Amino acid sequence: MSDFPHTPPRQSWTFSNDVNAEIRRAAATGIYDIRGGGAKRRLPHFDDLLFLGASISRYPLEGYREKCATDVWLGTRHAKKPIHLDIPITIAGMSFGALSGPAKEALGRGATGAGTSTTTGDGGMTEEERGHSKTLVYQYLPSRYGMNPDDLRRADAIEIVVGQGAKPGGGGMLLGQKISDRVAAMRNLPKGIDQRSACRHPDWTGPDDLEIKILELREITDWEKPIYVKVGGARPYYDTALAVKAGADVVVLDGMQGGTAATQDVFIENVGMPILACIPQAVKALQDLGMHREVQLIVSGGIRTGADVAKAMALGADAVSIGTAALIALGDNDPALEAEYQKLGTTAGAYDDWHEGRDPAGITTQDPALYGRFDPILGGRRLRNYLKVMTLEAQTIARACGKNNLHNLEPEDLCALTVEAAAMAGVPIAGTSWIPGKTGY
């Protein structure tokens, strides 16, 4: 042994242990990593924004005493029957197939209890969901699984899905483990096969066709239903403008933190933009067209708290959607199930193999033994509680900013903690008047 000091072992930043493990996994299996959820990487997000609150020049409203309205109308542009929700937090589209029947029921119960809407997904409309959802948005997807005119008319709104934040430009994926008899029958597919939903609609391409497709859906439903158009966060300015031009009542914009039932990890982590970068672009498109608040904007992708809700609305959104957060409220990734997550080779908080159908919480599974564990009444109550807490949190912030309506929050109420967030959100860095790219620096 030499007495000279040794260079300590040094891990590569580029070839980290996580990266190397993925290389070894790919080499061993020959297939890309598939998982559920949204982007896990650190991204500029609502955490990088702060509210300024009231001061000498702006006075606050009294908490618990002075009113702060939370309701929202959606679909007022063309629909005979626009939707009125008590709170601006909706439940995003998640399919029966990806989720169990009891989980869909719980989403309906929770949303209805809190006075908001839930949304079907890529698998058709179930009785569990329609029966327990006062307001149900019916997704119109490229696969058209289970699509039929009766359910279109039973819906309260129609959401044409062009893309989603986890995978703009990608189709759906439900692997064979979850294609039970019931799921197979609803989708008209053989049991047990890998089901891949198309990434493009089968009977229209481009904004001019979309306008005609919207016309058809309006005619089928006698112009009663609001028509939403959902896009992933890719080109939010142009996608919003084109959706408006095509006649949408509502634009739904989903950032890359938005979850999916299953897709390639490389897709989730490398395609699309964080929702913070998307909202101001979409709002600008609406403003440029004179349609802000005329066509409503719903944003999603990483909404977790009332602060996130308030920040999204201050940037100009009319409402938000939650998916992953709703599942967590139902009991997904609960540390109480840690022993079972360990058996699956994961840990509470990191479990994302939703496509394998072995969810110990009984939410992302079609196994009767597993979903039988899940109590939809209790799950619904938990979701309702969570939605109400988020609403109270958003109201608390809005009152502190002197606003008697969540929709009165505005970019002027915000500042940013980082250059990136300031540039994306279009608000100044805290303590300065500097908005990167806007104020001449």
Added chain:
Amino acid sequence: MQTFDLEAQGLRALNAALHALKGSTNQTAWEVVNARGSHAIAVGVDAPIDLTVHGSTGYYCAGMNKQATIRIKGSAGPGTAENMMSGTVIVDGDASQYAGATGNGGLLVIKGNASSRCGISMKGIDIVVHGNIGHMSAFMAQSGNLVVLGDAGDALGDSLYEARLFVRGSVKSLGADCIEKEMRPEHLALLADLLKRGEADHLAKPEEFRRYGSARKLYNFNIDNASSY
């Protein structure tokens, strides 16, 4: 006969009148005049009526049809009879792209040619085309029957599931996982019925067709098949 002048009375009034019809209606005979290539004619109908459209139609004529028999006395634009549930749609002329897309049931008859993506994602509909069909037809077709008296374009039946494809003429190329299959007696009987219902039994015999379907090799992912996609 109920005659509806689309130019004078407008699209919304037409579809609203058709939606108001119930299964017991005695107003079972309808005609639409001055169609002038309008989109979304007679969409979402759910009554056992006979409706004739005089002239060519735009996008999505007879979309999501249930029960009705709709005849287009002209050519049809894209997405004719898309997502049809039941009933019959007959196009006397040619049909543009995506004819019968995602149809769940019923019968679509095209007496001329069909363009690309005919029967895309079909889910139980029967489609009989007297002429030729374009490329990528029956893409991801799940179930139902597509009968083509003429030729098929490139990539027929790409990534299809359990739909049955019958082509009398040439097939320019087959798509991924689509293969020619044995024509058994039950298929000949099925074809005879489809040709009869498709007003084509005087034009072709079942024995003149070849059958195509899924090789089922891509139903579950296998890295060794990745080059097939």
